[in-house]
Amino acid sequence: MSEPKDLIQPDRGQDAIAIHLVNKDGFEAFAKGLSAGQRAALAAQKFEGGGYQVGIVPEGDSWFAVGGIANPESLSSWCLAKLAEELPEGTYRLANIEAGPAMFGWITGQYRFCRYKSDDKPQGPRILLTTQVGQIDAATAEAQAECFVRDLVNTPAEDMGPAALEAECEKLAKAHKAELTVVRGDTLEQGYPMVHAVGRAAARAHAPRLMHLTWGDPSHPVLAVVGKGVCFDSGGLDIKPSSGMRLMKKDMGGAAHAIALAGLVMGARLKVRLHLLIPAVENAISGASFRPGDVLASRKGLTVEIHNTDAEGRLILGDALTRASEESPDLVVDFATLTGAARVALGPDLPAMMARRDETAEAFLAAGKANDDPPWRLPLPDAYREYLSSDVADMANASANPFAGASVAGLFLDRFVGDGIDWVHFDTFAWNPTPRPGRARGGRGLGLRAAWHAIRDRYGA
Numbered sequence: 001m002s003e004p005k006d007l008i009q010p011d012r013g014q015d016a017i018a019i020h021l022v023n024k025d026g027f028e029a030f031a032k033g034l035s036a037g038q039r040a041a042l043a044a045q046k047f048e049g050g051g052y053q054v055g056i057v058p059e060g061d062s063w064f065a066v067g068g069i070a071n072p073e074s075l076s077s078w079c080l081a082k083l084a085e086e087l088p089e090g091t092y093r094l095a096n097i098e099a100g101p102a103m104f105g106w107i108t109g110q111y112r113f114c115r116y117k118s119d120d121k122p123q124g125p126r127i128l129l130t131t132q133v134g135q136i137d138a139a140t141a142e143a144q145a146e147c148f149v150r151d152l153v154n155t156p157a158e159d160m161g162p163a164a165l166e167a168e169c170e171k172l173a174k175a176h177k178a179e180l181t182v183v184r185g186d187t188l189e190q191g192y193p194m195v196h197a198v199g200r201a202a203a204r205a206h207a208p209r210l211m212h213l214t215w216g217d218p219s220h221p222v223l224a225v226v227g228k229g230v231c232f233d234s235g236g237l238d239i240k241p242s243s244g245m246r247l248m249k250k251d252m253g254g255a256a257h258a259i260a261l262a263g264l265v266m267g268a269r270l271k272v273r274l275h276l277l278i279p280a281v282e283n284a285i286s287g288a289s290f291r292p293g294d295v296l297a298s299r300k301g302l303t304v305e306i307h308n309t310d311a312e313g314r315l316i317l318g319d320a321l322t323r324a325s326e327e328s329p330d331l332v333v334d335f336a337t338l339t340g341a342a343r344v345a346l347g348p349d350l351p352a353m354m355a356r357r358d359e360t361a362e363a364f365l366a367a368g369k370a371n372d373d374p375p376w377r378l379p380l381p382d383a384y385r386e387y388l389s390s391d392v393a394d395m396a397n398a399s400a401n402p403f404a405g406a407s408v409a410g411l412f413l414d415r416f417v418g419d420g421i422d423w424v425h426f427d428t429f430a431w432n433p434t435p436r437p438g439r440a441r442g443g444r445g446l447g448l449r450a451a452w453h454a455i456r457d458r459y460g461a
Contacts, residue, residue: 004107004144007084008099008136009091011129016093018064019083021072024049030066042066052082052437065092075102077372080128081438084109089124098132101372105438107143113154113442141267142452145260146445152256153430153443157232157249161206162199162280165229165255169211169278172259176266178215178274184208192279192323193297194304194315198230199281201289206231206282210320213276215266221331223265223272223455224324227258228313228336229280236283236309237291250443251313253430254336255280257448261333264452270459275327279316283309295393299323300416305393307400313338314409315397318416325418331360331458332423333451334413341405342378342427348434350376351447352427354410360422367457368450375426375450380410388412426451 022030027049031039038057047055053068065087069079080102083092099106106128114120130136152160152168166182173180184207189196192210199208230251234240240248255278262276290296294306296315299322304315313336324332342352353375355361361377368374387399387408395415399408410425417423432444 004147005140006127007107007110007125008103008128008130008140010133010136011093011131014091014129016091016129017062018095019092020064020066020095021069021079021097022049022066023068023070023072026072027068054083054086073097075100077101078105078436078438081105081109084126084128085437087126089126091127091129093129099128099130100132100135101139103128103130103135103139104143104146107140108146109438111147111150111440113151113440115155141264142449145264145448145452148260148263149253149256149430149445149448150440150443152259153250153253155249157282160249160252161231161282162209162229163205165231165252165278165280166209166211168259169213169276172263172266173213176215176263178213178266181212183210183212192299192319194299194319195279195281197290197294197296198283198312198315201236201286202282202284206284208279208281211276211278211280212323213262214274216273217271218273220271220273221459222275222327222329223270223459224275224277224327224329224332225258225262225265226277226317226320226324226332226334227256228252228254228317228334228338229278230313230316231280231282233283233310233312234285236285236312237289238309239285240310247431250431251337252280253428253443254313254334254338254426256430256443257335257426257428257445260445260448261335261451261455265455268456270456272459275324275329277320277324279320281312281316283312298416302395302415303393305390305396307396308398311398311409314412317413321413321416325416325421328418329421331455332417332421333426333455334424335426335428335447337430338427339406339409341409343429345378345406346376348429348431349446350374351429351450352376352378352406353447353450354378354380354407354425354427356380356414356421356423360424363457364424364450364454367453368447371449371453373445373447373449375447378407378410380407380414384408385411424451
């Protein structure tokens with residue numbers, strides 16, 4: 001696709017094709033203002049003002065577009081996405097309304113992942129003009145972050161392994177003059193033993209590591225952002241079936257969200273001291289694989305008995321959350337494609353969110369609802385902590401029973417976040433199985449905008 005920054009431009013009176021927005025209730029009145037030929041053109045296209053319908057209307061030697069939406073007076077993120085997908089290359093402006101939040105869908109509606117398509121010929125850009133010049137940069141940054149998540153998640157594991165995630169962190173650090181430290185090898189084994197244990201079976205090219213990016217004034221409140229970077233998950237010795245392994249290139253979706261969020265924070269120059277931590281591994285199978293029944297040390301000093309090697313994401317997050325807690329953060333936010341249980345409970349569109357503090361949870365929920373990215377809060381019940389008990393270690397990494405899998409995983413992570421620290425956990429799918437306007441099949445940000453707006457409201461630009 002074209003660069004997101006080029007798809008929304010200031011309206012300075014340039015030549016542009018008009019877009020009229022109508023709904024079913026208002027279509028009859030709208031059609032009365034058209035000529036008989038124009039009405040016939042819309043009838044031939046079966047345009048009736050239904051949601052996401054697109055019509056082309058001749059007007060002399062030119063034409064204008066008509067889009068069907070639920071409420072033409074109040075736009076959501078996705079109202080213009082179908083128009084952006086289907087209209088011909090060109091420059092457009094809305095008639096009688098400004099795009100506002102729909103700028104996001106105008107950009108993401110033009111997203112395409114064509115890195116591996118040798119014969120792909122993407123359509124030229126559809127540019128939208130707006131007089132809301134002050135909103136362009138923010139809307140573009142959000143859409144660009146979303147497209148970044150999609151690109152990383154859509155990329156196969158061979159090209160998006162731990163080294164590739166490291167390269168993305170390097171680019172981010174360079175762009176914002178941040179500092180990046182990468183921990184590997186013996187230092188990783190000593191300082192982040194669970195990260196090392198999960199990743200040690202991988203080939204040398206995909207060796208485990210932890211990226212730690214820091215940015216901002218040290219006197220500002222510490223914001224820690226952590227992302228699960230399991231670049232491919234075979235399940236380890238508790239191997240997944242082929243159907244369960246098919247999409248496991250997306251198991252680094254949490255890392256993609258975290259890196260994208262860090263970019264938004266630095267781009268807006270929020271008044272925070274940012275710590276971004278990305279533990280990156282491949283959960284592979286070899287003679288070096290960690291085993292069911294093994295007891296792992298952790299950075300925090302807790303020992304963890306392995307009940308299931310396919311519950312590996314929480315292990316690497318445990319070490320990273322411990323490191324984040326050492327900075328006495330004002331807020332810790334983590335993202336992870338953590339449990340199938342969250343998807344069973346909430347489906348693919350609602351990221352599960354857990355939080356220690358009600359007021360923080362409410363702020364994140366409100367931000368998601370207001371920005372068309374609603375999470376759903378799941379509890380962290382103290383009564384379920386016993387599900388992670390072990391006869392031989394301080395705790396187990398998985399429960400023997402099938403109940404409350406998402407919350408139990410959250411309770412595991414909770415043990416590695418420092419006492420009293422404000423913490424929010426997103427169990428996100430990072431994937432869109434069903435294409436819809438503005439949301440192509442494949443990688444997708446889920447919880448990213450909720451977190452970003454809550455953080456921006458909390459710390460200010």
